[in-house]
Amino acid sequence: MTSAADGCARTIIDRLRFSSTTVDLRSASGAVSWLPPVGEDSVIAAPRVVLAERAGCREFALLQVMLHRLGVPSVRIDTESMPTLRIRATMADGSPSAGGVAVDGRRIEPTVVWTRHLSPRALRGGDDPAAALVRADSWCAFLHQMSALSPAGLPGRGPGRLEQIVGAAGAGVRVPRTVVTTDPRSARAEISSGMVVIKVVDEHFVEPAPGLLVGVFPQIVSRDDLGRRPPLDFPVIVQEHVEHEAELRVYHLAGAVHAFAVDKAAPDALWRDGSAVSIRSVAPPRAAVETVRRLADLWELTYGAFDLLIAGGDVVFLEVNVDGDWLWFESKAGTSVVSAAAAGMVRALHRTALHGTATPVTDPPIDLLDFLLLGSRTDLDSPTDLDSRTDLDSHTDRGSVPASWAPMPTSRAGERRRPAQCEDEHKEDDHKEDDHDEDDHDENIQSENMR
Secondary structure, three states: OOOHHHHHHHHHHHHHEEEEEEOOOOOOOOOOOEEEOOOOOOOOEEEEEEEOOOOOOOOHHHHHHHHHOOOOOEEEEEEHHHHHHEEEEEEEOOEEEHHHHEEEEEEEEEEEEEOOOHHHOOOOOOOOHHHHHHHHHHHHHHHHHHHHHEEEEEEEOOOOOOHHHHHHHHOEOOOOOEEEHHHHHHHHHHOOOOEEEEOOOOEEEEEEEOOOEEEOOOEEEEEEOOOOOOOOOOOOOEEEEOOEEEEEEEOOOOOOEEEEEEEEEOOHHHHHHHHEEEEEEEEEOOOHHHHHHHHHHHEEEEEEEEEEEEEEEEEEEEEEOOOOHHHHHHHHHOHHHHHHHHHHHHHHHHHHHHHOOOOOOOOOHHHHHHHHHHEEOOOOOOOOOOOOOOOOOOOOOOOOOOOEEEOOOOOOOOOOOOOOOOOOOOOOOOOOHHHHHOOOOOHHHHHHHHO
C-alpha cells in the first residue's frame, strides 16, 4: 500500500515526468556486529575499525568479514541499531582515539571510521516529531564528526554535483555543458545538442518516511520535449547529452583504481531493469586513471565511485558518488577486485593509525581473496546501490553472515596520515606475515561467525 508520504513524493515526480521507483527498506533488521567478538569493558581501549551505514546495505557486512580474516578487528553498526546504542566518547588532544570511545560498554580506539549512506532521514522517529529529528540529527552528526576526527575517515568530503562540475572543469577535465534552472525550457538557448539529460541537483533518492526511498532518476529527452516542460518551484540540472563510445564506473580507493564498462539502453536502466545492463571489468584507460586521481586529490577523497564517459578519445566526467556501492557491479562482472581493494585499503589505514607510518595500499592476492570470500557473500540477484540501483526486496540479516555466495575466480576527511598511492600495476602483498605479531593491540580472532 502506498503511504501518504510516498504519494506526495510521487505527485512531484509525476509533475516532473521523471522515471521513478520505490524501495522499501523498512523491514531491514538492525544489529551491532563485533568481529572478533569481545567480552566486557577493558581498562585499555582496543584499536578497531568502525563501519557505519544505513540498514539494508550489504557492502560493510562483507567487508567486516574480510577484515576479520585479515586480522583487523572492527565494529559495524547501522541506522536501525543506533537508537539503542550506548555511546561515550572522551575528547582529548583533539581526537576521540586519545580518550577512547565506549560502544555499549566496550571501549575501543577508532583507527578508521567509514560512514556510508548515513542520513537523518533514515532513522525512525517516534510520537514526538521534534524529538525524532533531534535524535536523528545527533546520531548522524556524531558519526560524521567521529569520522572527521579519527586518524583515518572515509570516504572523504563529498562535493555536491554543482561543485563537482565546476571543480572538474577548473582542473581541465571535460564535462557536459550544464545549466541549473527552475525553468528547463530556458536551457534550450544554452545547450545545442539534440538530446539533453535532466537530473536532480541532490541525491537520486528522496526519503519521505524513514526506510521508504523514492528514486528520481536522470532522463534523456529531446530539445523539443525540453521546450514543453513547465517551470518548476525548485532547480534541476540540464546537461548536454554527450555521444560516447564507452561508459565507465571507476572506483578510487586510496589511489588504487578499478573500472567497469557499463552498457545500458537508458540512464535509469540500472535502477529499473538491472538484468538488461551489461557490466564488464576492464582495464581503465590511462587518461581515465589520471582523471580520477586528479579529482580525488582535488576533493580530498579517499574513496569514490566515478561515472565517466569516453567520447572521441576524451574522458568526460559526469559525477562522483562517495557512497557508491560496488557489490552489484562485481556480481554482474564476475570479479571481486573492488572488495579486495577496499579490504586492503582499510587494513593499510588501520596499520598506519597504529604504527604511525604509511603502509602501501595493496590488494590481497586472488587466492587469499577467494579464501576470504568463501561462504561470506550472498547472491545479488538484484542491485543494491542506493544511488544507482534500487531493487532491494531481499535483505541480509544484519546480525549474521550471508553464506551462499561462492568465491569469484579472480584529507580533509580527518585523515592525519594518508597511505602511499598505488602504482598502476599493484604488487601482491605478502600475507605470510602474522598480523597479530605485528600489532600487539589486535585482539585474537575467536570466531569467524558474526553475531
